Amino acid sequence: MTAAISADGIRKRYGDVQAVDGVSLTVETGEFHGILGPNGAGKTTTLEILEGIREPDEGRIELLGMAPWPRNAKLLPRIGVQFQASAFFVKLTARETIRTFASFYGVGPKRADAMLERVGLADSASVLTDKMSGGQAQRLSIACALAHDPELVFLDEPTTGLDPQARRNLWDLLRDINAEGRTVVLTTHYLDEAEVLCDRVSVMDHGKVLKTGAPAALVREIDDTVRVSVESGQLGVEAARELFAAAGAEIANLDDNGVSLAVSTRGPGPVLSVLAEQNALRGLEVRGATLEDVFLQLTGREYRA
Amino acid sequence: MSAPSTNTPSIEKERVSTFVSITRVMLTGFMRDRTALFFTLAMPLIFLLLFGVLTKNAGTSHVKIAEVGQVAVLDSMPGDSRTELEKAVTITKYDDESVALQKVKKGDLDGLVEQGPNGQVVLRFSMSDQVKAGAVQTIVNSVVQQANQAASGQQPKFTLAPSQVEDNSLKAIQYLTPGLLGYAVATGAVFGTSLTLVNWRKRRVLRRLRLAPVSIGSVVAARVAVSVVVAFVQTAIFLVVATMPFFGLKLTGNWWLVLPLVVCATIAFMSIGFLTGAIAKTEEAASGISQIILLPMSFLGGAFIPIDNAPHWLQTVSRALPMRYLVTSAQSVLSKGGGVMDVLPAMGGLLAFAALFTAISWRFFSWDDA
Numbered sequence A: 001m002t003a004a005i006s007a008d009g010i011r012k013r014y015g016d017v018q019a020v021d022g023v024s025l026t027v028e029t030g031e032f033h034g035i036l037g038p039n040g041a042g043k044t045t046t047l048e049i050l051e052g053i054r055e056p057d058e059g060r061i062e063l064l065g066m067a068p069w070p071r072n073a074k075l076l077p078r079i080g081v082q083f084q085a086s087a088f089f090v091k092l093t094a095r096e097t098i099r100t101f102a103s104f105y106g107v108g109p110k111r112a113d114a115m116l117e118r119v120g121l122a123d124s125a126s127v128l129t130d131k132m133s134g135g136q137a138q139r140l141s142i143a144c145a146l147a148h149d150p151e152l153v154f155l156d157e158p159t160t161g162l163d164p165q166a167r168r169n170l171w172d173l174l175r176d177i178n179a180e181g182r183t184v185v186l187t188t189h190y191l192d193e194a195e196v197l198c199d200r201v202s203v204m205d206h207g208k209v210l211k212t213g214a215p216a217a218l219v220r221e222i223d224d225t226v227r228v229s230v231e232s233g234q235l236g237v238e239a240a241r242e243l244f245a246a247a248g249a250e251i252a253n254l255d256d257n258g259v260s261l262a263v264s265t266r267g268p269g270p271v272l273s274v275l276a277e278q279n280a281l282r283g284l285e286v287r288g289a290t291l292e293d294v295f296l297q298l299t300g301r302e303y304r305a
Numbered sequence B: 001m002s003a004p005s006t007n008t009p010s011i012e013k014e015r016v017s018t019f020v021s022i023t024r025v026m027l028t029g030f031m032r033d034r035t036a037l038f039f040t041l042a043m044p045l046i047f048l049l050l051f052g053v054l055t056k057n058a059g060t061s062h063v064k065i066a067e068v069g070q071v072a073v074l075d076s077m078p079g080d081s082r083t084e085l086e087k088a089v090t091i092t093k094y095d096d097e098s099v100a101l102q103k104v105k106k107g108d109l110d111g112l113v114e115q116g117p118n119g120q121v122v123l124r125f126s127m128s129d130q131v132k133a134g135a136v137q138t139i140v141n142s143v144v145q146q147a148n149q150a151a152s153g154q155q156p157k158f159t160l161a162p163s164q165v166e167d168n169s170l171k172a173i174q175y176l177t178p179g180l181l182g183y184a185v186a187t188g189a190v191f192g193t194s195l196t197l198v199n200w201r202k203r204r205v206l207r208r209l210r211l212a213p214v215s216i217g218s219v220v221a222a223r224v225a226v227s228v229v230v231a232f233v234q235t236a237i238f239l240v241v242a243t244m245p246f247f248g249l250k251l252t253g254n255w256w257l258v259l260p261l262v263v264c265a266t267i268a269f270m271s272i273g274f275l276t277g278a279i280a281k282t283e284e285a286a287s288g289i290s291q292i293i294l295l296p297m298s299f300l301g302g303a304f305i306p307i308d309n310a311p312h313w314l315q316t317v318s319r320a321l322p323m324r325y326l327v328t329s330a331q332s333v334l335s336k337g338g339g340v341m342d343v344l345p346a347m348g349g350l351l352a353f354a355a356l357f358t359a360i361s362w363r364f365f366s367w368d369d370a
């Protein structure tokens, strides 16, 4: 099967900011691919370059076997795009909005209305888009991106700003979209979202893709690392480092963020006994690795959305 | 799921459906925007009504004079001549000269006539209103002439026909209608284009359109169509109001030529809106810049006041403004009997202006804020 997207060495600079710094990416047909990274990592810029609305300074991109830049009218009906911030006409209702977008692709009002119903907006069809809640606006954006039945769908942080219930509902919708055979590329700064939804994730920071793989595989690579944390203030970082070393514990990472002293280690036994000896077990937590640890290991710093 | 679609409709059909739906979007947006409705439809109409009422008698030669004591030429006029005269002049008898003179000075009366010694007719008038001062002199002069001729027993060569004076002068409504229509059309086209452009860019609609298989041509065509529809609605309202008996505009034969003229003017004004919309980042800025262009252009183009008497250099400036071509040509075809040749050159000029401004604007245009 040919790849839905293959990008090689994309770069984009804005003045002093190297927003995208040599991103290479392959997304297989039918894949649910996540681009995960904190704010400012370069996710949106990367996505815009892939979609073909921004010209890269460097790099080669193929979408469904075609170049997205310059604007390629053959490609456009086959892709669907949802922007990070909604793009609606002023003073139109939800129904008018989706019917308008659908008409650009020669899709009739019946299908447009069906799509509105599918994202759960049938009851809000007559609401002006300016008056819709964040969750409603996101769902309408997604419906507008899907009305013409695209093969490849780009979603830029679709769940940001939604309450937990709305997020979960949207996850169900996104899973269904992918299950229908569409390739989905989604950016997110939520680790749990990437873990739950994506077949593969590209972890991004400072304009670079640090690692790409299935969430489970990424975690498994650091699988034997266990994260132990206790309340701050019971043991200093330097003292702890010396004690752990003396006890022969292999430490991957050690830091204190003022709330907790956290240790990533392959040998939790000696670490735990040191903490017990020092009577520093208040607030003890021990857990296996997550994508957060993957990020931590890749960047050497805590993940902060 | 339905399989990802492979049957793309013909490009032609898609263009039409895009044109239709974008036109609908813009019209719907316009109809739901009270501010836009007010500034494009209500305010110009209010201007027309207001100016129309205020200037209802201006430009006509109806003057008021006082007859102090007995003035032979007036008193001895034959009945029908006197009736003719009173169509243009209201004559009030005064016994006290100083009272009448006071009224002339205050402008309540336009002049006074009294019998001087030796059969002289003395006319005293104020120069505060030059048009009326001129009219008073002309009328009194012709009355005296007529009386002289009658006295000399000759057949009068000229008879007083005040109605002719009235017809030849431009009635206020004859310049108010095309002028304020020009202002209305310019407001609609400049603001409509400029605000749509800024709003669509700011709200990322332009960028979303780029990701849809729509041609720029159909989007531009839709915007032109909507602006022309708005301009025609303005024209219809103006003509209906101005031709009401109260305002009394009389349309002449080729008045319909105003329609193609308005189309060309709309396109010219849209190119100004395109420029302000391409430069401005926010709606507020777009409104501000548009207004800064629109008001001086309206004054200099003769939309509010006739500029025939303006200094030469101002007239030269006005020749560079699309407003002038619209106003002058509309005036000509609406009520002064103008024909095709009075609008064709103007239409050409307006389209040339549009081409030039569109080319300039294109350099500033961007799809995106960033």
Ligand SMILES: Nc1ncnc2c1ncn2[C@@H]1O[C@H](COP(=O)(O)OP(=O)(O)O)[C@@H](O)[C@H]1O
Binding pocket: A014, A017, A018, A019, A037, A038, A039, A040, A041, A042, A043, A044, A045, A046, B370
């Ligand atoms: N249009 C732009 N002009 C200048 N700088 C930009 C622009 N867009 C993004 N940036 C900068 O590029 C970097 C990456 O931004 P972005 O791609 O939006 O990241 P993300 O979507 O991951 O938050 C940020 O530092 C941002 O400030």
Ligand SMILES: [Mg+2]
Binding pocket: A043, A044, A045, A084, A156, A157
């Ligand atoms: Mg972003």
